[in-house]
Amino acid sequence: MNPAQLAVATPWSFHWGASTVEDLAARAAERGIGALGMADHGGLWGAVPFQKACEAAGVKPVFGVRLGPAHLVALDAAGWA
Template sequence: MCENHNQFVHLHCHSEFSLLDGLSRVNDLVARAAELDQPAIALTDHGAMYGTMPFYRAAKAAGVKPIIGVETYLAQRTMQDKDPQLDKTRFHMLLLAENQVGYLNLLQIASASQLD
């Protein structure tokens, strides 16, 4: 366990915006990171970025660096080509934005995943 909390950064956090998976409210996640004097925290909800702006605003207000991310689902086929026998196993990949270009890329990926 990390005894020096201000050296630790959570890079995989789900919020209430991770439907059926996350429980924590964005403001509570940020408040706890600030309380523990952690320099940053990442929001990586499942397959969507609905909580990005509330998270960003809360983190900035609390003096905590917001790291924007998303936990994606990797699929071998499109939704139209699914094979129940071959597509039983799900794979996840965590993506974090390094800068504004990365953030825009994450938005495109998350949006495309809702359509395909």
């Protein structure tokens, strides 16, 4: 069995994920990858379809999310304190 791929972006990662969750799961199964990790940018919107596709292909789904830096803006003097 091949090592798990833990940083796959699904189509719910706008401008990052290109393949459907069904294609991702099928390719993982073809290559003998036992676990596939979803790591979308900013959310878990595709978690349910990803889980269903992985289970249908016999691949264990692993869930994660990529979080970027927070952008904070001081709106008044108290915000600078």
